[in-house]
Amino acid sequence: MSQGVAVKIGVPPVNRLFSVHYIGNVIPFTADFPARKDRRTMYGVHIVLFWLSFAAYGAEAGLQLGGISPKSPYRSALFGGLLIHGLFLAVRWMLSGHAPMAGLFESLTVFSFCSAFSAFLLCGTKETMTAWKILSVLVVLPQAGAALIDKRLTPLYPALDTPWFATHVGLSFLGYGLFAAGLALSWSYLRNGGDELYRAAGRSALYGFSAFSAGMVCGGIWAFYAWGSYWIWTPKEIWSVVLWVYFAALTHLKFLPVGGGWPGWGKRLEMKATAAGYFVMLATFLGVSLLLRSSHSF
Amino acid sequence: MMRAVWRFLTSLTTYAWVGLGFCLAGAVGSALLGQYPEIFSDMDAEVLAGWFARKGFLAPGPTAWLYGLLLATALLAGNAACCTFERLVQIFRGEVTLRRLLPHVMHLAFLGVVLSHLVSSVYGDKIPGLAVPEGGFVPVGQTGWVLALSRLDVEMAPEGYPREFSAEVALYREMTPVAKGMVRTNEPLFHEGYGVYLKNFGPTPWGARYAVFDANRDPGAVPILVSSVLFTMANLFYLVTSGRKDA
Numbered sequence: 001m002s003q004g005v006a007v008k009i010g011v012p013p014v015n016r017l018f019s020v021h022y023i024g025n026v027i028p029f030t031a032d033f034p035a036r037k038d039r040r041t042m043y044g045v046h047i048v049l050f051w052l053s054f055a056a057y058g059a060e061a062g063l064q065l066g067g068i069s070p071k072s073p074y075r076s077a078l079f080g081g082l083l084i085h086g087l088f089l090a091v092r093w094m095l096s097g098h099a100p101m102a103g104l105f106e107s108l109t110v111f112s113f114c115s116a117f118s119a120f121l122l123c124g125t126k127e128t129m130t131a132w133k134i135l136s137v138l139v140v141l142p143q144a145g146a147a148l149i150d151k152r153l154t155p156l157y158p159a160l161d162t163p164w165f166a167t168h169v170g171l172s173f174l175g176y177g178l179f180a181a182g183l184a185l186s187w188s189y190l191r192n193g194g195d196e197l198y199r200a201a202g203r204s205a206l207y208g209f210s211a212f213s214a215g216m217v218c219g220g221i222w223a224f225y226a227w228g229s230y231w232i233w234t235p236k237e238i239w240s241v242v243l244w245v246y247f248a249a250l251t252h253l254k255f256l257p258v259g260g261g262w263p264g265w266g267k268r269l270e271m272k273a274t275a276a277g278y279f280v281m282l283a284t285f286l287g288v289s290l291l292l293r294s295s296h297s298f
Numbered sequence: 299m300m301r302a303v304w305r306f307l308t309s310l311t312t313y314a315w316v317g318l319g320f321c322l323a324g325a326v327g328s329a330l331l332g333q334y335p336e337i338f339s340d341m342d343a344e345v346l347a348g349w350f351a352r353k354g355f356l357a358p359g360p361t362a363w364l365y366g367l368l369l370a371t372a373l374l375a376g377n378a379a380c381c382t383f384e385r386l387v388q389i390f391r392g393e394v395t396l397r398r399l400l401p402h403v404m405h406l407a408f409l410g411v412v413l414s415h416l417v418s419s420v421y422g423d424k425i426p427g428l429a430v431p432e433g434g435f436v437p438v439g440q441t442g443w444v445l446a447l448s449r450l451d452v453e454m455a456p457e458g459y460p461r462e463f464s465a466e467v468a469l470y471r472e473m474t475p476v477a478k479g480m481v482r483t484n485e486p487l488f489h490e491g492y493g494v495y496l497k498n499f500g501p502t503p504w505g506a507r508y509a510v511f512d513a514n515r516d517p518g519a520v521p522i523l524v525s526s527v528l529f530t531m532a533n534l535f536y537l538v539t540s541g542r543k544d545a
Contacts, residue, residue, distance in 0.1 A: 158483035
């Protein structure tokens with residue numbers, strides 16, 4: 001981000017209002033290439049880190065699709081990619097001055113990071129690692145999407161200058177990542193069966209729901225202090241509650257007896273519902289932001 | 299009959315169907331928000347009850363999803379309340395453990411959120427778009443206050459976006475200052491249940507500066523915060539006590 005000296009002035013230099021009502025309303029803007037040489041170097045390094053993590057994720061997905069699995073989760077290209085990706089995010093945070101979770105590029109790459117992280121939270125045993133074949137693809141796809149779009153730093157808008165921003169978005173994306181693991185685990189269960197896969201998929205829904213709930217609480221607190229209301233009627237907010245209710249129902253239905261009141265209910269239908277939750281999450285994360293007009297971006 | 303109603307209200311199947319209905323109503327509504335801006339664009343400008351009284355009956359077709367959403371929310375709340383009542387009676391007759399209680403603490407917290415939101419939706423107040431020129435003042439809705447803007451500081455980045463902005467404001471009642479302070483993004487001024495939020499700024503046609511404020515009263519906000527934190531804590535304890543085996 002440019003380090004030029006900001007000037008204190010009374011009237012904005014352009015003759016229009018700067019709406020700060022919601023982040024999404026702020027004029028889309030990316031900061032120029034960093035002016036100082038040391039920051040330019042850091043900027044270049046962090047872009048290299050991004051591509052390296054992308055390559056590592058791509059290698060893992062390629063190996064998995066080719067039928068080659070690592071012996072241990074920590075001796076895998078995915079783990080290497082996760083470490084490099086973490087470093088990339090840390091450097092970007094330092095350069096931009098805010099958590100790297102604003103705008104489409106940062107949202108996609110954080111989503112990819114959280115999906116990779118969920119592999120180590122939920123898919124660390126021999127049986128659950130069968131889900132890596134799907135999960136590695138779910139990790140590399142958003143990173144590939146991020147690779148295609150503008151990577152310039154976004155400035156530190158005043159509304160982002162609060163810890164609630166990082167906690168709200170971070171916890172929400174952690175939930176999204178766990179839902180990605182849920183799709184991979186439930187898919188593996190549907191193909192291979194196995195009690196361990198079933199339990200891990202159940203944990204993905206429960207942990208993802210918990211992280212997402214906590215993210216919603218943080219978002220409500222942030223919105224109350226920044227914009228005067230913990231709730232606004234936008235497609236993003238509505239879909240967030242839809243996603244919350246969906247996974248709340250899913251975690252409850254685990255206790256429904258097989259065939260008891262819900263047509264065809266059983267482990268397989270529960271796993272299909274867990275897998276479908278990923279697409280409800282995608283509709284909330286990307287569908288709403290890209291297809292519907294919402295002042296709440298990503 | 300009463301037994302059938304109770305079974306319906308405490309049933310997980312009811313919860314599942316109503317949850318599905320909630321999701322469908324929300325999905326439809328999210329699409330209709332943009333389709334009917336003439337109906338929905340001012341939805342956040344006043345509390346829901348006031349808006350719904352004006353628009354809900356005028357345009358029942360495009361707002362049908364909202365009826366569905368409200369009905370589903372009421373049923374979900376009723377389901378959680380009845381389920382918790384029934385289970386707590388069973389739990390306290392048998393072995394009481396934290397693990398068995400925690401889901402019902404979460405249910406009660408959820409009910410706290412829904413009821414507090416209902417209170418805010420009826421008894422809250424929203425006064426949007428209070429445009430005040432620097433050195434000037436405006437009345438704040440029906441509160442009897444006057445909002446005065448003494449100074450507006452705007453720090454612009456060279457790239458042209460506002461890096462920091464703040465407004466020095468005071469609230470007066472009958473010529474007497476009752477509250478004063480600096481308002482920034484993420485830092486409103488609170489007074490007697492109202493929050494004064496800096497939302498916008500710009501130049502007047504004659505070059506002077508002005509700022510735009512919202513003043514909101516949200517009586518459910520604190521109970522919602524307490525309920526949400528309770529929900530999160532109970533959820534966290536539930537995860538800790540469930541361990542890795544039986545989640």
